[in-house]
Amino acid sequence: MSAHLAIINPKSPQNMGSILRAAGCYQAQSIRYTGERYARAKAFQTDTKNVQSVIEVKHVDEIINDDTDVTLQKVAVELVEGATPLPNFVHPNNALYIFGPEDGSIEQNVVDKCDHIVYIPTLGCMNLAATVNVLLYDRLSKTTQMPTDDEVILKSRDTNNRTKAK
Secondary structure, eight states: OEEEEEESSOOOHHHHHHHHHHHHHTTOSEEEEOSSHHHHHGGGOOOTTOGGGTSEEEEOSSSSOTTTOTTSEEEEESOOTTOEEGGGOOOOSEEEEEEOOTTSOOOHHHHTTOSEEEEOOOSSOOOHHHHHHHHHHHHHHTSTTOOOSTHHHHHHSOTTOOOOOO
């Protein structure tokens, strides 16, 4: 199973930092992005877990590469009429999740190339980084790889956290 993220022209360094952290937490295999705004925002050093050293983060000209993405199901995550609500969506084993920019939408020509279109049923649109987190959590929660013991807690918690449940 593999999850890859594609972000169209991300703007906010804070959002990209949160997306990088989510990609690390939920073990995404790669992140690609278009546009030039993130290149300028990288100077803000919002990747607090240094995910870029573990996960490929790559600038691309086209968000979907017809030659190399043939094994990935393309999933647009957008408020699009006719889209599937996320709670009803069955995630493909190998997916490229495509997210639009903070200040726009995924263009129709990209949506037309997608195998699936999903949306998170909220009132109003969510922040980009929050959307990525919710999508990746939903993917994890619907798999058999969902951790159920304390091992993941011991590996993941902050070094100052020694709290235990009764």
